[in-house]
Each structure stands twice: as C-alpha cells, then as structure tokens.
Amino acid sequence: MSIARIYTGGCQCGAVRYRAEGTLDDPHLCHCRMCQKAAGNYFLPLANAARATFRVTRGAPGWFQSSEHVRRGFCRDCGTPLFYDMPKESFINIVLGSLDDPEDVRPHAQSGVESRMFWFSQLARLPETETDAAGPAGRERHIAILESNRQHPDYDTDHWPPEE
Incomplete structure (x- = not known):
C-alpha cells in the first residue's frame, strides 16, 4: 500500500514535469500489447493519481488517442511515456518509471x-553486470x-536546461 504524500516526476529531457498529491492507487504492471507498444517495452508500470490533486507543473504533454476510451500522454521533445488517461475517470495513471523516485511505489x-513474455520467469537466471563493472x-x-x-x-528545478 502506498502512503499519502507528494509525488513528482517528468520526462527524460525535463520539458514536462508533474506533481501528484495523496496516494497512488492500484500500482501495477500492464503487459497488454497496447501498453507494450506505447512504452516501447515489455510492460508498462502504472498507478492511479487522483485527478483533483494532479497537475502538470512544466510544459504540456502530447497526447495520442490509443482507443475510444484512452489517451496516452508523452513528452513531445524526448518521447518519454508519462500518462495513461481515461478522461471520464476521477484519476489519471502515471507511468511509474517517470517518477523522481520510482522505488517509492511498488507494483x-x-x-x-x-501478452506477458513467457520467458519473464527466467530473468533471475540471466547474467548481471553493473554499469561500472563493464570493463x-x-x-x-x-x-x-x-x-x-x-x-x-x-x-x-526552476529552470531547465540549466543556464550555462
């Protein structure tokens, strides 16, 4: 269960930032084919933020209407997937990897x-290398x-990119 607090996050380049207050509900991994395509990955980690306490604090996301009921928000500059939105609902789904502290919310x-990859059960058996240990x-x-x-x-940040 997530605790009530303030969550912040945004895209890779910093053009779009957001803030959600309260609890992030229903943290989950979605393996459906539509989420795979939207994320460009094998699954999409999501959690619900109450629409009443959610706001974009920098920039404006781009939107793709992926179905009659769902639109997906992303950064137009760097392409980071940010939101899964069903506009008629009282919440918006945040892509958990875009949180400033993604370890705060465990699915x-x-x-x-x-649509889950059948070989996911074998991931723990794959060789592992830390970034700095690559020779x-x-x-x-x-x-x-x-x-x-x-x-x-x-x-x-107050300004992005930083003034040089």
Missing part, C-alpha cells in the same frame, strides 16, 4: 498477462555518457 498486481571500455563509455548527460535530474 502490487499485473494485468494484461495474456575499461564500458567504464570509459559510461563516464563519457555521464559527462555529456542532458537528462533532467530526479527533482524539480
């Missing part, structure tokens, strides 16, 4: 499991990426 369920070439590449990073930090 409690899965939906659309008919000298991997470390060099990681340092070069960090030094040229244009990703918005995981907190609200």
